[in-house]
Amino acid sequence: MQAAASExxxxxARVTRIESFSASHRLHSPLLSDEENLKIxxxxxxxxxxxxxxxxxVTVRGKIDHATGMVMNIVxxxxxxxEAIMNPMDHKNLDKDVPYFKDVPSTTENVAVxxxxxxxxxxxxxxxxxxxxxxxxxxxxxxxxx
Numbered sequence: 001m002q003a004a005a006s007e008x009x010x011x012x013a014r015v016t017r018i019e020s021f022s023a024s025h026r027l028h029s030p031l032l033s034d035e036e037n038l039k040i041x042x043x044x045x046x047x048x049x050x051x052x053x054x055x056x057x058v059t060v061r062g063k064i065d066h067a068t069g070m071v072m073n074i075v076x077x078x079x080x081x082x083e084a085i086m087n088p089m090d091h092k093n094l095d096k097d098v099p100y101f102k103d104v105p106s107t108t109e110n111v112a113v114x115x116x117x118x119x120x121x122x123x124x125x126x127x128x129x130x131x132x133x134x135x136x137x138x139x140x141x142x143x144x145x146x
Contacts, residue, residue, distance in 0.1 A: 084118035112143035
């Protein structure tokens with residue numbers, strides 16, 4: 001017998017939560033010369049760095065729990081994002097305050113990987129679907145752990 005259309009059992013949904021954080025950084029790779037860094041990163045290679053108001057969208061995926069009607073408790077997702085994103089990066093200099101970026105250029109792509117790796121440790125296994133980071137209104141990076 002097929003479940004009724006309104007029956008949530010076995011249905012898959014995606015839930016997204018959004019947070020914003022402010023951070024500064026300098027686009028610079030230790031693998032490149034100063035001249036190459038300046039040529040590639042331009043004004044974003046400024047010795048004193050620059051800042052962004054990042055917007056991060058985290059999407060989890062899973063079965064809708066029959067009893068709760070939720071994929072996961074949004075409070076749990078909020079707490080994981082606080083620990084994985086806000087605590088280490090909000091109002092920080094990514095290159096100087098976040099050890100991960102000591103030898104890794106703090107591009108938005110690498111920020112997305114950092115967020116993914118931190119969240120993956122805190123969320124139920126296999127539930128993290130996507131990390132989307134808006135560096136500006138026009139520059140967005142999507143990472144799915146690939």
